[in-house]
Amino acid sequence: MNNNHKIAVFPGSFDPITLGHCDIVFSALRLFDKIIIAIGDNSKKKSMFSIEKRKIWIYKTFLNKCSKIEVDSFNGLTISFCIKKKVKFLLRGIRNHLDFEFEKEMFFFNKKLNKNSKIETICIFSSYDNFFIRSSMVRDVMKKGGNYTVFVPQSVRI
Template sequence: MEKIALFPGSFDPITLGHVSVIRRALPLFDKIVIAIGKNSEKKQMFSLTKRKAWIEEVFKDEPAVEVQTYTGLTVDFCKRINARFILRGLRTSADFEFERSIGQINRRLYPEIDTVFILTEPEYTPISSSVVRDVYRHGGDISGMVPMEIVL
């Protein structure tokens, strides 16, 4: 059976930390599906189309990476694509507490799913999509926080 991992998020925008986690996880799985969740209750800075295009460009030379969008429960999307793993990056202990709770609920909803955590490399710990958006909104330089494929 193919080992498929789902890496869900809003990726508004994708950061170098996200990219690092995905690249480091590639040897663990046959395929990683980067899943951009559509959340109607969350205001996005960048369009879904733009975010998907950026991620596809970043991973264009990586055949084991696929980019999709979804709505609804992450575990339901996992079932649809036969993913048995959810990949999550951890920057801080607060991330761990939050992600552990979600991982435990996901396992309760879909017992065949396991959540795999990869620690963010130290240089990316302070970088989050919300920090990038705030710096960008105020005219700051985000070039060291996002992949070079993101052209704003």
């Protein structure tokens, strides 16, 4: 892709991918030529599913529907991954005021960490129908044998 294309990285644990994540991606597809869904290894979280399993779910969720999506994984800082991929946009989802405050802090932290970086953070709000969905809550419902299928795309319904 040439330098004029708008490419964004959408990072997350996606453990599992939820309908809330899907909202953000489908909304962002109108803004970007390509979205890299980047599965990060978050040292603060113990993952329930392997990165490979999460990649398969994401592929099945999006790649049959849209050629503008790439799936990747990374370790380390999200901003370092963005620089490595030479992207100009970091895509983040916002569910509520707590997410907004967190993302605002991360925006300024990333700017301070990489003063020469031209990466901009783009925040998109979740839909009203899915703003309350959190992967951690979905995992809890899964562990306890509840009906998690109403919170995840078809690809995750195992």
